Amino acid sequence: MPPSGVNVDTNSSVRSRKTRSAASGSSLKNEASAEDYAESKYEESTTNALLKLESWLAPLVFTVASFLLRAYRISVNNHVVWDEAHFGKFGSYYLRHEFYHDVHPPLGKMLVGLSGYLAGYNGSWDFPSGEAYPEYIDYTKMRLFQVLFSGLCAPVAYFTCKEIGFSLLSTWLFTTMVTFELSYVTLGKFILLDSPLLFFTTATVLAFSRFNNFNTPNKEFSRKWWKWLLITGVCIGCTMSTKMVGLFVTTLVGIYTVVDLWNKLGDKSISWKKYLFHWAARIVALIIVPFCVFLVSFKVHFDLLYKSGTGDANMSSLFQANLENSDVGGGPRDVTIGHSYVTLKNQGLTGGLLHSHVQTFPEGSKQQQVTTYSHKDSNNNWIFQRARGLPYYEPETNKEPEYVLDGMTVRLMHPMTGRNLHTHEIAAPLSKSEWEVAAYGNLTIGDLKDNWIVEIMESHGKEDSLKLHPLTTSFRLKSAALGCYLGVPGNSLPQWGFRQGEVVCFKNPFRKDKRTWWNIENNRNEILPDAPEDFKLPRTNFFKDFIQLNLAMMATNNALVPDDDKQDDLASKFWQWPTLHSGIRMCSWASDKVKYFLIGSPATTWPSTFGVVLFCFITLYHLIRWQRQINDFADPHKLKTFLMGGIYPMFGWGLHFMPFVIMGRVTYVHHYLPALYFAMLVFVYEVDAFTAPLKRSTTPAKRAAYFAVYAVLHVAVIGTFWYFRWIAFGMEGPKEDWKHLDLLPSQILRSCPRYSMALHTRVRFYSTESGKTLKSSSFALPKEAQGEFDDFKKTKLVSGKTGLKIAITDRAKDKLAQIAKDDNNPDSALRIKVESGGCHGFQYNLELTNLSEELKKESDLLVFEREDAKSAKVIFDESSLEILQDSRIDFTKELIGTSFKVVDSPYTSTSCGCGASFDFDFEKLHAAKG
Numbered sequence: 001m002p003p004s005g006v007n008v009d010t011n012s013s014v015r016s017r018k019t020r021s022a023a024s025g026s027s028l029k030n031e032a033s034a035e036d037y038a039e040s041k042y043e044e045s046t047t048n049a050l051l052k053l054e055s056w057l058a059p060l061v062f063t064v065a066s067f068l069l070r071a072y073r074i075s076v077n078n079h080v081v082w083d084e085a086h087f088g089k090f091g092s093y094y095l096r097h098e099f100y101h102d103v104h105p106p107l108g109k110m111l112v113g114l115s116g117y118l119a120g121y122n123g124s125w126d127f128p129s130g131e132a133y134p135e136y137i138d139y140t141k142m143r144l145f146q147v148l149f150s151g152l153c154a155p156v157a158y159f160t161c162k163e164i165g166f167s168l169l170s171t172w173l174f175t176t177m178v179t180f181e182l183s184y185v186t187l188g189k190f191i192l193l194d195s196p197l198l199f200f201t202t203a204t205v206l207a208f209s210r211f212n213n214f215n216t217p218n219k220e221f222s223r224k225w226w227k228w229l230l231i232t233g234v235c236i237g238c239t240m241s242t243k244m245v246g247l248f249v250t251t252l253v254g255i256y257t258v259v260d261l262w263n264k265l266g267d268k269s270i271s272w273k274k275y276l277f278h279w280a281a282r283i284v285a286l287i288i289v290p291f292c293v294f295l296v297s298f299k300v301h302f303d304l305l306y307k308s309g310t311g312d313a314n315m316s317s318l319f320q321a322n323l324e325n326s327d328v329g330g331g332p333r334d335v336t337i338g339h340s341y342v343t344l345k346n347q348g349l350t351g352g353l354l355h356s357h358v359q360t361f362p363e364g365s366k367q368q369q370v371t372t373y374s375h376k377d378s379n380n381n382w383i384f385q386r387a388r389g390l391p392y393y394e395p396e397t398n399k400e401p402e403y404v405l406d407g408m409t410v411r412l413m414h415p416m417t418g419r420n421l422h423t424h425e426i427a428a429p430l431s432k433s434e435w436e437v438a439a440y441g442n443l444t445i446g447d448l449k450d451n452w453i454v455e456i457m458e459s460h461g462k463e464d465s466l467k468l469h470p471l472t473t474s475f476r477l478k479s480a481a482l483g484c485y486l487g488v489p490g491n492s493l494p495q496w497g498f499r500q501g502e503v504v505c506f507k508n509p510f511r512k513d514k515r516t517w518w519n520i521e522n523n524r525n526e527i528l529p530d531a532p533e534d535f536k537l538p539r540t541n542f543f544k545d546f547i548q549l550n551l552a553m554m555a556t557n558n559a560l561v562p563d564d565d566k567q568d569d570l571a572s573k574f575w576q577w578p579t580l581h582s583g584i585r586m587c588s589w590a591s592d593k594v595k596y597f598l599i600g601s602p603a604t605t606w607p608s609t610f611g612v613v614l615f616c617f618i619t620l621y622h623l624i625r626w627q628r629q630i631n632d633f634a635d636p637h638k639l640k641t642f643l644m645g646g647i648y649p650m651f652g653w654g655l656h657f658m659p660f661v662i663m664g665r666v667t668y669v670h671h672y673l674p675a676l677y678f679a680m681l682v683f684v685y686e687v688d689a690f691t692a693p694l695k696r697s698t699t700p701a702k703r704a705a706y707f708a709v710y711a712v713l714h715v716a717v718i719g720t721f722w723y724f725r726w727i728a729f730g731m732e733g734p735k736e737d738w739k740h741l742d743l744l745p746s747q748i749l750r751s752c753p754r755y756s757m758a759l760h761t762r763v764r765f766y767s768t769e770s771g772k773t774l775k776s777s778s779f780a781l782p783k784e785a786q787g788e789f790d791d792f793k794k795t796k797l798v799s800g801k802t803g804l805k806i807a808i809t810d811r812a813k814d815k816l817a818q819i820a821k822d823d824n825n826p827d828s829a830l831r832i833k834v835e836s837g838g839c840h841g842f843q844y845n846l847e848l849t850n851l852s853e854e855l856k857k858e859s860d861l862l863v864f865e866r867e868d869a870k871s872a873k874v875i876f877d878e879s880s881l882e883i884l885q886d887s888r889i890d891f892t893k894e895l896i897g898t899s900f901k902v903v904d905s906p907y908t909s910t911s912c913g914c915g916a917s918f919d920f921d922f923e924k925l926h927a928a929k930g
Contacts, residue, residue, distance in 0.1 A: 054168070058158065058171075058172065058175075059154075059155040059158045059159065059175075062154045062155060062158055062175045062176075062179055063151060063152070063154055063155045065154070065179055066150070066151040066152075066153070066154035066155075066178075066179045067147060067151040069179065069180070069185050069728075070147040070150050070151055070185055070188035070189055071144060071147050071151075071189075072729060073729045073730055074140060074143050074144065074147065074189050075139070075140040075143070076594050076729075076730050076732075077587065077593075077594035077596070077730055078132055078133050078139070079130055079131060079132050079133065079587065079588075079593070079594075080127050080128060080129055080130060080131050080133070081190050081586050081587045081596065082129075082190065082192075082584070082586040082587060082596075082598075083190075083192050084127055084129075084190055084191045084192065085127050085128065085129035085130075086102075086127075087108075087109060087112050087191055087192055087193060088112065088116075088125075088127030088142075088191050089126045089127045090102060090109040090112060090113075091109060091112035091113040091115065091116045091123070091142075091191070092113075092116070092121075092123040092124070092125060092126060092127065093113075093123070093305065093309060093310075094109070094110060094112075094113030094116075094123070094304050094305065095113055095116055095117060095121065095122060095123025096123040096124070096307070096309075097304060097305055097306055097307045097324075098305060098307045098308065098309030098310070099305040099306075099307065099308060099309040099310075099311050099312055099315075099323055100305065100309050100310050100311040101310070101311025101313075101314040101549075101552065101553075101556070102311075102553070102556075103244075103553050103556045103557040103560070104193060104242070104243050104244065104553070105240065105241045105242060105243065105244065105294070105297060105298070105553070106241070106297050106298060106300070106301035107196070107238060107241035107242045107297040108193035108196045108197065108241075108242040108243065109193070110297070110300065110301065110304070111145070111196055112142070112191055112193075113304075114145075115141070115142040115145035115146070115191070116137075116142055118141065118145065119137070119138040119139075119141035119142050119145075120138060121136075121137050121138065121142070122136075125137060128879075130587065130588055139191070142191050143189055143190060143191055146188060146189070146190065146191060146192065146195045146196075147188055147189065147195075149188075149195040149196045149198070149199040150184060150185075150187070150188025150195035150198065150199070151188065152199055153178055153184065153195075153198055153199055153202050154175055154178050154179045155175075156199070156202045156203055156206050157174055157175045157178040157179075157202060157677075158171060158174075158175040159206055159210075160174075160202065160205055160206040160209055160681075161174050161175065161645075161684070163206065163209040163210050163212070163213055163644075164209055164640075164641060164644045164645040164685075165637055165640055165641045165644070165645070166641070166645060166684065166685070166688050167688055167691075167692075167695060169691075169706075169707075169710040170684050170685075170687060170688035170691075170710075172710070172714070173684055173687065173710060173713055173714060173717075174680060174681060174684040176714055176717050176718065177603075177604045177680045177684070177717055178677070178680070180601065180604075180717050180718055180720075180721040181600065181601050181604050181676070181680075181721075182599060182600060182601040182604075182721060182724055182727065182728050183598055183599060183600045183601070183669070183670070183673055183676070184198065184673065185721075185728040186586075186596060186597075186598050186727070186728040187598065187670060187673070189728070190586075193242060193243055194670055194673055196242050197239065197242045197243050197245070197246070197673075197674065198673055198674060198677065200235055200238040200239040200242055200246070201239050201246070201249050201674050201677065202677060203235045203238075204232060204235040204236055204239055204249050204253065205249070205252075205649075205652070205677075207228055207231045207232040207235050208228075208232045208253050208256060209644055210228045210231075211225070211228035211229050211231075211232055212256075212640075212644060214228060215260065217269070220278075221277070221281075226281075226285075229281060229282075229285040229286070230285050230289060232253060232285065232286065233284075233285040233286050233287075233288075233289030233290050233293075234289060234290075234293060236249065236250050236253060236286065236289075236290040236293075237289060237290035237291070237292065237293025237294050237297075238293060240290060240293075240294050241293060241294050241297040244553075244557070245656065245659075245671075245674065248652075248655040248656045248659065248674070249652065249655070249656075249674070250290065251655050252648065252651055252652045252655055253286060254286070255648075255651055256648060257282050257286060261278060261279065261282065264278055295546065298546050298549065299542065302542065302545060306323060306324055307323055307324040307325055308320070308323040308324060308325045308326040308327070308328075309323075310835075312326065312328070313353070313374050313375050313376055314351075314374055314548075314549070314552040314556075315545065315548060315549065315552075316345070316347070316351070316540060316544070316545070316548060317329075317345045317470075317471050317519055317520075317521035318471050318472075318519075318537060318538070318540050319540045319545055319548075320521070321471050321537050322537060322539060322540060327522070328471075328521055328522060329470070329471055329531075329537055330530060330531070331470065331522065331523045331524055331525065331530055331531070332470075332523055332525045332528035332529060332530060332531065333463060333469055333470065333531045333535070334401070334403055334467055334468070334469065334525075334528055335384060335403070335404045335467075335468045335469070335470070335520060335523055335525075336384070336401040336402055336403055336404065336525060336527070336528065337384050337385060337386055337393050337402040337403075337404065337410070338383065338384070338385060338386075338393040338394070338395040338398065338402070339395050339401070339525045339526060339527050339528070340383065340384055340404075340523055340524070340525045341381050341382075341383055341415065341522075341523075341524040341525070342381070342382055342383070342384070342470070342520045342521075342522060342523050342524075343380045343381060343382070343520070343521045343522045344382060344518050344519070344520065344521070345518065345519050345520075345521040346372055346487070346488045346501075346515070346517070346518055347474060347514045347515075347517040347518065347519060348487070348488045348490065348514050348515035348516075348517070349490065349514070349515075349547070349548065349551045350372075350488060350490040350501060350551060350555060351372070351374070351488070351548065351552070352371075352372025352373055352374050352488060352500075352501045353372060353373055353374070353377075353380040353521065354370070354372060354380065354382060354421075354503065354518075355370070355371045355372055355373035355377065355379050355380050355500065356368060356369060356370045356371070356379060356414045356416075356417060356419065356439045357369060357371075357379050357416075357417070358417055359496070359497075359498075361429060361436070361438065362496050363429065364426045364427065364428075364429060364436050364438075365424060365426050365436055365438050365440075367422070367438035367439065367440045368417060368419050368438055368439035368440065369438065369439070369493075369497060370421065370437045370438055370439050370503045371493060371497055371498075371500035371501055371502065371503055372488050372500060372501030372502075372503055373500050373501070374552070375843070376835075376845070377843060378416055378899075379414075379416050381414070381415055381416065382412045382413065382414060382415070382421070383412070383413045383414075383415055384404050384410050384411075384412060385410065385411040385412070385413050385420075386402075386410070386411065387409040387410055387411050387450075387451045387480070388411055388420075388446050388447065388448055388450045388451050389448065389451075392443065399527050401527055401528060403467050403468075404454060404467070404468040405454070405466050405467055405468070406454060406455065406456040406465075406466045406467075406468075406475075407453065407454065407455070408453070408454050409451050409452070409453050409454075409480050410451070410452055410453075410454060411446075411450045411451055411452070412452060412477075413443075414439050417439060418442045418443070419439030419440055419441060419442065420439065420440055420441050420442070420446050420450040421437070421439060421450065421452065421486075422437070422438050422439060422440035422441065422446070422449055422450050423435050423436065423437045423438070423449055423479050423481075423482060423484065423486075423505040424436065424438075424449055424482075425482065428489075428502065428504040428505075429493065429497070429502065430489070430491045430493065430502050431489045431491060431502060431504050433507070434484070434489065434504035434505060434506055434507060435479075435482060435484050435504060435505040435507065436504065436505070437486060437503045437504055437505050447481075448480065448481045449479065449481045449482070451479075451480035451481065452477040452478060452479060452480060452486065453477070453478040453479075453480050454468060454475055454476075454477065455475055455476040455477075455478055456468065456473055456474070456475045457474045457475055457476060457511075457512075457517055458473070458474040459472060459473050459474075460472040460473075460538050461537075461538065468520065469520070470519070470520040470521065470522070470523040471519060471520065471521070471537060472519075472537070472538070473519060473520065474517045474518070474519050475517070475518055475519070476516050476517060476518065477518065479505055482505065483507075484505035484506055484507045484508075485505065485506045485509050485516040486503070486505055486506075486516065486518070487503070487504060487505070487506045487509060487513070487515045487516035488501055488502070488503055488504075488515050489502055489504055489506075489515065490502075490515070492555075492558075557665060558664075558665065560665045560666050561664050561665055561666060570584055570585075570668060571666050571667065571668060572584075572667060572668060572669055573667070574657070574660045574661045574667060574672075576669075577600070577605075577669055577671070577672035577675075577676075578605060578608075578609040578612075578657075578672065578676075578679070579606075579609065580599060580600055580602060580605055580606065582599075582669055583597050583598055583599030583669055584597070584598040584599075584668060584669050584670070585597055585598075586598055589735060591733060591734040591735070594730040594731065594732055595730065595731040595732075595735070596727065596728070596730055596731075597727040597731075598669055598670060599669065599727070600669075600672070600676060601717070601720050601721055601724065602720050602724075603716045603717045603719070603720035603721070604676070604680055604717060604720075605676065605679075607683050608676060608679035608680045608682065608683045609679065610683070611679065611680075611682045611683030611686050612650065612653055612679050612682055612683075614686060615646060615650055615682050615685075615686065618646075618686070619646075619647070619650075622642075641685070641688070641689075642685075642689075645681065645682075645684075645685035645688070646682060646685045646686075646689075649678045649679075649681035649682045649685065650678070650682050652675075652677075652678035652681075653675050653678035653679045653682060656674045656675035656678060657672070657675040660672075687709070687710075687713065691706050691709055691710075694706035694709070723741075724741060726738065726741070727741060791807035791808060791809050791810070791888055792805055792807040792888075794807075794808075794866050794867050794868055795807045795808045795864050795865070795866055795867075796864065796865060796866075796867050797862065797863070797864055798863050798864065798865050798873075799855070799861065799862065799863035800860060800861060800862035800863060802862050802878065802881065804862075804881050804882065804885040804886075805885060805886055806864050806874065806876065806881065806884065806885065806886075806887060806888070806889065807887070807888040807889065808864065808865075808866050808872055808874060808888070808889050809888055809889065809890040809891070809903075811890055811891040811892070812830075812872070812874075812889045812890050812891040812900060813866045813868070813869045813872040814869075814872075814891070815891040815900070816828070816829075816830060816869070816871065816872040816873065816874075816891075817869045817871045817872050819848065820871035820872075821871070825850070826870075826871050827850045827851045827852050828848060828849075828850065828851075828871065828873075829848070829849060829850070829851040829854070829863070829873040829874060829875050830846060830847075830848060830849075830873070830874045830875065830889070830900060831845075831846070831847050831848075831849045831854060831874075831875045832844065832845070832846050832874055832875065832876055832880060832884070832889070832902070833845040833846075833877065833880050834879065834880040834883050834884065844901075844902055846899075846900050846901075846902075849875070851863065851873060851875065854875055858877065860878070861875050861876065861877060862875070862876045862877070862878065862881055863875050864876070874889055883907065883908065884902055884905055884907075884908070885907070886905075886906050886907070887902050887903065887904060887905035887906070887908075888902070888903050888904050889901075889902060889903075890902075890903045
């Protein structure tokens with residue numbers, strides 16, 4: 001107790017204790033706050049470190065996994081698989097520098113050629129379908145080159161999701177789907193265009209997603225803004241230069257650009273000057289740059305292919321003549337009446353050689369058809385004759401040249417049929433406003449409508465401009481009776497015209513309408529000397545060649561239409577792709593072959609298809625709420641993710657899928673691969689959006705559910721791939737060993753007819769006949785008159801090794817012997833080749849040559865001769881003989897002329913009257929040979 005009399009302030013004492021207590025509590029709180037702060041900083045730094053580690057480790061892991069999956073067992077099948085037969089051959093053309101024609105732009109095929117060059121391949125092989133690779137071709141390296149593009153799609157997918165703004169688990173999910181997608185893994189193993197196409201498509205999406213993140217008021221026109229805008233343009237150009245479906249992703253970027261510029265138009269903070277700069281930047285980066293990339297790819301294409309090849313006929317005559325080893329451009333430099341066998345090339349954008357065959361128009365005059373045709377064919381030949389009403393020029397007795405001059409009236413005779421080029425006042429079959437052109441009459445039957453006036457339009461070089469010259473003279477043919485001009489409107493005739501080009505007589509064309517301009521391509525004349533050795537033709541214009549080749553590509557692509565009268569086990573319908581109702585057997589299904597089946601993974605294709613349908617309802621839901629003044633996207637990040645992760649990928653899917661719904665050309669499963677990428681992106685956006693509340697929740701159960709959703713999806717994707725992995729890695733042994741894979745609607749193991757994929761595909765590509773009964777391809781006299789069995793006995797193989805037979809008839813023997821005698825050349829021989837083309841799919845190419853020269857070029861040629869006439873020799877390559885085996889080589893004399901022909905060919909058939917075009921019946925050969 002305090003002493004008495006001392007006043008003690010008890011309240012002060014209490015306050016003092018309270019103050020000390022408060023100070024002590026405050027100190028404890030400060031210490032706790034410091035600990036919490038330190039702990040939070042530690043967690044933050046740990047999280048940042050982990051995220052930094054993830055930012056390079058995750059894409060590295062996905063990239064390695066992607067490469068390993070695609071490279072695994074890549075060389076186990078040492079045969080040409082599926083479309084390696086096409087694109088490997090095109091790569092060979094680049095290494096041989098031989099000009100070819102295809103429906104696709106050149107970049108992807110030049111990359112195939114580059115892979116061959118890097119693998120030490122010299123381009124000497126044509127990649128026949130199903131054939132084993134020769135030992136000197138390192139096909140493994142060529143396939144690994146494709147793995148490079150396919151494998152890189154995984155890291156590109158990863159970084160795309162990062163740019164869009166997906167969560168980490170959503171980013172991993174999408175990258176996993178791309179890495180383990182069955183169709184991507186399967187096609188990534190082979191020498192095709194699909195992997196480069198998919199890579200450039202995905203790179204374009206990444207580039208414009210990255211650009212979008214810099215397309216803000218404080219970053220626009222910065223260095224990175226320009227960088228990614230230009231990269232987007234380059235990626236667009238590369239995609240278009242690989243396949244024309246690159247136009248679809250180009251359209252996607254175009255939609256984004258239009259929306260962006262429209263939004264900027266409403267932004268009052270942007271001056272008109274700055275707005276115009278935005279337009280200029282887009283025009284340069286997204287139009288000019290892609291076009292320049294596209295243009296450069298064709299320039300390199302032309303520079304590499306400077307030798308004559310299989311695609312010459314699709315280009316202008318002058319272009320062909322400037323190719324090395326071309327058969328165009330030789331011969332005399334003048335054209336004469338009666339002696340000049342010429343081919344006439346139309347200079348319109350769709351071009352083609354003037355052509356006729358014995359088939360008649362089903363309507364109109366019902367006279368013999370006149371068309372244009374892009375392939376080499378004996379039915380393309382014409383002879384200039386004197387006009388109807390003038391004395392006939394007899395070439396057998398008259399050797400004095402009578403030159404074709406400007407303003408001369410002539411008659412054009414078709415030597416294969418003896419008919420004359422003719423027009424009359426009957427509407428053309430398709431272009432009803434113009435007159436029909438047909439072939440009519442003969443030497444004695446005809447009228448003044450057979451007459452045409454030559455009007456020279458242009459002449460290049462220093463030759464006489466009043467004379468008609470091959471290649472350098474452009475001219476028109478005016479009907480002397482009707483005043484109309486022979487021309488090509490650009491239409492393709494229906495099946496009855498073999499889808500060849502329509503020829504009409506234009507009533508009133510412009511003078512410079514190139515559809516009515518023609519030039520002489522080939523000129524064979526026995527009474528005139530060849531061009532002087534120092535004569536040089538002018539070069540063609542690159543831009544004209546560029547336009548002409550692209551038009552030819554589009555025309556060929558449009559000709560790839562399905563034929564209901566023929567079974568195509570590879571083709572499929574659009575609805576079968578997202579539902580997995582169809583796949584492609586990529587090679588032989590024999591028990592001793594490694595087998596591959598192209599189809600999407602159920603864990604990626606089906607969910608993505610569902611996601612696309614669901615997204616339509618999601619969009620409708622948000623539109624209705626927006627109309628009711630409810631803003632679901634007040635958060636800018638949520639809006640950006642919805643647009644870049646949902647709306648634009650949905651557009652991408654539609655742009656890459658819907659054209660195949662409406663187009664008339666034949667379609668296949670691999671056409672869905674780019675669309676699948678966008679569909680998977682839409683699905684992952686939906687997963688990301690629906691799981692976002694779970695991610696933000698602090699409830700352990702919801703957090704666990706969040707991770708469980710992604711765990712299940714990852715397991716489904718990887719597990720499904722693992723179950724079906726062998727359809728991508730290659731199935732060995734009999735198909736019965738793989739019955740456990742037959743779970744999909746596509747029925748992987750369903751029975752499949754045996755056939756040669758190469759021949760089947762080529763016939764589908766070139767054939768134009770439909771709905772007609774095929775007749776035997778014999779164009780000579782009946783068998784009974786030809787000593788069939790004696791012909792085979794007397795025809796012996798004298799060079800090469802083969803068990804196949806061919807026969808030379810007595811008529812052919814006598815003619816070949818006479819030619820050898822007249823030319824004083826015992827080495828003379830008839831070379832017979834089978835080539836793609838003609839009215840019906842394949843065509844014969846018969847030419848007289850020297851045996852020794854042919855054997856120098858190809859030492860393994862097969863040479864047959866008649867044992868009773870050593871100078872009667874015919875030459876085959878192995879592939880041609882396989883098709884024409886058991887046939888007979890005859891020499892026929894008919895009303896329309898004389899020629900060597902292949903007759904009584906048991907494994908070919910035709911409905912074309914040209915005598916040189918046919919369809920090959922592999923099934924019949926297989927049945928006959930067992």
